[in-house]
Amino acid sequence: MAEKVSFWQRLIKGLTKTRDNFIKSMDYIFNGFTNIDEDFYEELEEVLIMGDIGVRTTETILDDLRDAVKKEHIKEPSECKAFLINEIKEQMALGEAAFDFEKKTSVVLVIGVNGVGKTTTIGKLAGKLKANGKKVMVAGADTFRAAASDQLKEWADRAGVDFVGGPEGSDPAAVVYDAVHAAKARGVDVLLVDTAGRLHNKKNLMNELSKINNTISKEFPEAYRETLIVLDGTTGQNALVQAKEFSEVTDISGIVLTKLDGTAKGGIAIAIQSELKLPVKYIGVGETIDDLEKFNADEFVDALFYVG
Amino acid sequence: MAFDSLSEKLQGVFKNLRSKGRLSEADVKAALKEVKMALLEADVNFKVVKQFTNTVTERAIGSDVMNGLNPGQMVIKIVNEELVNLMGSDVKDITFGTGGAITTIMMVGLQGAGKTTTTAKLAGKVKQRGKKPLLVACDIYRPAAIEQLQINGKKQEVEVFSLGDKEKPVKIAKAAMDYAKKNGFDVVIFDTAGRLHIDEDMMDELASIKNSVDILNTILVVDAMTGQDAVNVSSTFDEKIGIDGVIITKLDGDTRGGAALSIKAVTGKPILYAGMGEKLSDLEQFHPDRMASRILGMGDVLSLIEKAEAEIDKDAALQLSKKVKKASFDFNDYLTSMEQMKKLGGLTSILGMMPGINASQMAQIEGAVDDKKLAHTEAIILSMTPAERENPKLLNPSRKHRIAAGAGLDIAEVNRFIKQFEQSKKMMKQMPNMMGKGRRGMRFPF
Ligand SMILES: Nc1nc2c(ncn2[C@@H]2O[C@H](COP(=O)(O)OP(=O)(O)OP(=O)(O)O)[C@@H](O)[C@H]2O)c(=O)[nH]1
Ligand SMILES: Nc1nc2c(ncn2[C@@H]2O[C@H](COP(=O)(O)OP(=O)(O)OP(=O)(O)O)[C@@H](O)[C@H]2O)c(=O)[nH]1
Numbered sequence: 119m120a121e122k123v124s125f126w127q128r129l130i131k132g133l134t135k136t137r138d139n140f141i142k143s144m145d146y147i148f149n150g151f152t153n154i155d156e157d158f159y160e161e162l163e164e165v166l167i168m169g170d171i172g173v174r175t176t177e178t179i180l181d182d183l184r185d186a187v188k189k190e191h192i193k194e195p196s197e198c199k200a201f202l203i204n205e206i207k208e209q210m211a212l213g214e215a216a217f218d219f220e221k222k223t224s225v226v227l228v229i230g231v232n233g234v235g236k237t238t239t240i241g242k243l244a245g246k247l248k249a250n251g252k253k254v255m256v257a258g259a260d261t262f263r264a265a266a267s268d269q270l271k272e273w274a275d276r277a278g279v280d281f282v283g284g285p286e287g288s289d290p291a292a293v294v295y296d297a298v299h300a301a302k303a304r305g306v307d308v309l310l311v312d313t314a315g316r317l318h319n320k321k322n323l324m325n326e327l328s329k330i331n332n333t334i335s336k337e338f339p340e341a342y343r344e345t346l347i348v349l350d351g352t353t354g355q356n357a358l359v360q361a362k363e364f365s366e367v368t369d370i371s372g373i374v375l376t377k378l379d380g381t382a383k384g385g386i387a388i389a390i391q392s393e394l395k396l397p398v399k400y401i402g403v404g405e406t407i408d409d410l411e412k413f414n415a416d417e418f419v420d421a422l423f424y425v426g
Numbered sequence: 427m428a429f430d431s432l433s434e435k436l437q438g439v440f441k442n443l444r445s446k447g448r449l450s451e452a453d454v455k456a457a458l459k460e461v462k463m464a465l466l467e468a469d470v471n472f473k474v475v476k477q478f479t480n481t482v483t484e485r486a487i488g489s490d491v492m493n494g495l496n497p498g499q500m501v502i503k504i505v506n507e508e509l510v511n512l513m514g515s516d517v518k519d520i521t522f523g524t525g526g527a528i529t530t531i532m533m534v535g536l537q538g539a540g541k542t543t544t545t546a547k548l549a550g551k552v553k554q555r556g557k558k559p560l561l562v563a564c565d566i567y568r569p570a571a572i573e574q575l576q577i578n579g580k581k582q583e584v585e586v587f588s589l590g591d592k593e594k595p596v597k598i599a600k601a602a603m604d605y606a607k608k609n610g611f612d613v614v615i616f617d618t619a620g621r622l623h624i625d626e627d628m629m630d631e632l633a634s635i636k637n638s639v640d641i642l643n644t645i646l647v648v649d650a651m652t653g654q655d656a657v658n659v660s661s662t663f664d665e666k667i668g669i670d671g672v673i674i675t676k677l678d679g680d681t682r683g684g685a686a687l688s689i690k691a692v693t694g695k696p697i698l699y700a701g702m703g704e705k706l707s708d709l710e711q712f713h714p715d716r717m718a719s720r721i722l723g724m725g726d727v728l729s730l731i732e733k734a735e736a737e738i739d740k741d742a743a744l745q746l747s748k749k750v751k752k753a754s755f756d757f758n759d760y761l762t763s764m765e766q767m768k769k770l771g772g773l774t775s776i777l778g779m780m781p782g783i784n785a786s787q788m789a790q791i792e793g794a795v796d797d798k799k800l801a802h803t804e805a806i807i808l809s810m811t812p813a814e815r816e817n818p819k820l821l822n823p824s825r826k827h828r829i830a831a832g833a834g835l836d837i838a839e840v841n842r843f844i845k846q847f848e849q850s851k852k853m854m855k856q857m858p859n860m861m862g863k864g865r866r867g868m869r870f871p872f
């Protein structure tokens with residue numbers, strides 16, 4: 119098989135329609151302006167906010183840009199582009215250890231609000247790890263939503279990995295308990311735990327999550343822990359609140375940003391990175407098992423600002 | 427929290443605004459800058475915000491600043507009114523088939539928005555109205571989508587029609603309609619797969635369902651947390667499929683839900699229901715005006731404005747009750763108080779606030795100003811000459827006949843109203859005393 123072209127490359131080459139409008143508008147800004155004036159900043163503000171980056175982060179970015187323009191005597195809009203790309207790239211870059219869990223005996227807890235793509239992401243991740251020769255198990259700790267475990271089971275079959283679950287209405291922490299012991303007994307490398315969608319402002323559901331978290335810590339202290347929060351790329355400013363509130367309950371180690379195959383820009387991830395220092399590790403770009411990619415800051419920003 | 431600091435900022439800006447009497451351009455601009463920020467933080471689309479703030483600027487500059495409000499608050503008052511304007515204030519519902527036609531509802535939207543859950547919730551709602559709904563599983567793609575609908579259908583005790591995941595949705599939809607006709611179902615709700623608005627094949631699928639089945643309601647289901655893209659999504663669904671209404675889900679979260687405003691602004695389609703939780707009973711009628719204040723997110727400022735408005739009403743009420751005491755209460759005052767009543771949410775809510783009124787008095791007063799009769803009453807008073815309005819004693823039989831003709835009403839109705847007016851007036855004379863003992867001490871003329 120030829121080397122798989124990444125989503126971002128496809129994007130930039132215009133193989134998907136996703137960001138056409140965005141790319142056009144950025145093109146217009148950097149090429150259409152001859153001076154760095156107030157109109158230029160205003161247009162830039164519009165494009166950034168339309169990308170869901172948020173008012174405050176946009177302000178910060180533009181303030182930094184204004185400073186740089188002054189200090190470094192930037193005269194050309196195109197130089198502004200280079201500056202912005204660098205700044206965001208630096209901020210979004212992943213550390214060395216970002217994907218360590220893939221190589222260790224680990225438990226990956228997947229959390230997030232309703233319908234963002236947790237179960238699907240687990241299916242994709244299971245497929246990926248399995249393809250890398252790992253022994254994988256998925257645990258269906260969503261015992262609440264109708265047919266949640268049927269859905270996860272189907273994904274487990276697609277990925278060809280083990281599935282452990284419990285009946286609808288049963289205690290999710292009990293499912294996790296069973297899964298952890300099964301994983302240990304079977305010598306599983308990575309245990310992926312699917313949880314029910316929950317809104318962060320529901321106290322009892324957040325407590326339930328704590329309990330699941332504690333069960334893992336207690337029953338499998340030697341495992342490497344990874345907690346991924348799944349955020350819908352279409353979500354606006356509330357994603358920041360979600361990341362904040364879920365962080366209160368568990369130590370989040372990374373973000374999966376889904377549904378970027380739509381026209382939403384997922385810019386809120388930049389705000390989250392800047393305020394909470396939580397890195398995006400994967401992006402979801404479709405509904406098939408192959409539609410999960412490791413996050414690449416360079417490509418993300420390149421696509422955002424379109425440097426072909 | 428992000429919102430707190432915004433609100434603080436807003437208060438800071440307000441302190442520095444100085445228009446007296448009328449709103450100056452500078453003050454309007456300064457306050458609107460903060461409003462713009464608040465709306466953007468609430469995820470209202472940038473372009474929608476821009477247009478909206480332009481409208482408000484035009485209306486606000488030169489407006490009178492209401493008593494008890496500072497200029498900033500006055501701007502917010504106008505902003506809120508315009509928001510309510512844009513969102514609409516009517517509660518809307520799905521369209522039911524007439525003349526024995528089956529009510530068809532197709533649920534469409536992005537992945538994970540809440541279509542399947544809402545399908546089952548809606549089934550419960552129509553069942554409560556004595557209808558017999560059939561749910562149709564047209565999502566043949568998502569793993570366990572059919573099972574999900576079946577489980578939810580069972581919980582609602584509603585039948586689910588499925589041909590499995592091997593048949594095309596169009597075929598399933600057609601077969602479901604035949605099945606519904608044969609088996610006496612009068613509402614059919616189609617659950618479709620989540621899809622991206624830019625996925626042409628999947629959008630064509632919906633269009634062809636609509637071509638082969640007469641769909642009365644195409645309902646776009648949207649996640650309340652959606653960001654700037656809500657505009658692209660809703661306008662594309664509307665252009666390509668044609669939507670009739672919107673259901674907004676997950677409003678039980680803490681999102682401000684600006685997407686609702688964006689969608690209303692770009693499609694003009696009404697939002698019918700709000701998803702308020704995962705339980706199948708968590709579906710509520712959507713109240714656009716309440717949504718407006720949630721999006722603006724300035725509850726504290728809004729309640730301040732309400733208080734100021736109540737103050738003004740209280741002033742007017744006080745004036746009236748003074749008149750009542752002096753027995754100089756006339757038909758003009760009656761008109762004024764009717765206006766107030768409309769504003770304050772009708773008669774019964776006001777009476778509820780008043781201590782010391784018994785049931786028979788309540789019935790009498792209600793007879794006089796029954797909310798339904800308000801229009802007639804108004805017509806009667808407006809048919810009086812200014813002199814008659816000021817002096818009820820002038821009303822002799824021939825004048826009453828003239829008034830009845832003018833108002834287009836029966837003479838008996840005019841007589842009844844005037845009699846009731848005199849009765850209420852008598853009662854009102856006693857009321858200030860009764861009310862003086864009350865704890866809440868609100869003084870209304872009725
Ligand atoms: N287009 C697209 N759709 C996705 C992506 N990820 C998930 N989905 C779809 O989003 C919908 C919801 O996905 P789920 O995996 O069920 O989401 P969840 O977070 O597990 O949902 P709950 O368990 O109900 O909270 C499904 O229709 C998925 O196919 C993605 O990256 N792109
Ligand atoms: N808190 C809350 N959750 C909701 C609401 N409506 C739906 N959900 C949840 O959102 C998730 C997705 O709901 P679904 O009904 O599966 O969404 P869908 O649009 O059918 O998803 P696809 O078929 O995959 O496109 C589930 O976890 C639901 O329980 C709501 O009003 N409030």
Ligand SMILES: [Mg+2]
Pocket residue numbers: 236237238260266312313314315
């Ligand atoms: Mg799930």
Ligand SMILES: [Mg+2]
Pocket residue numbers: 541542543565568571617618619620
């Ligand atoms: Mg569904």
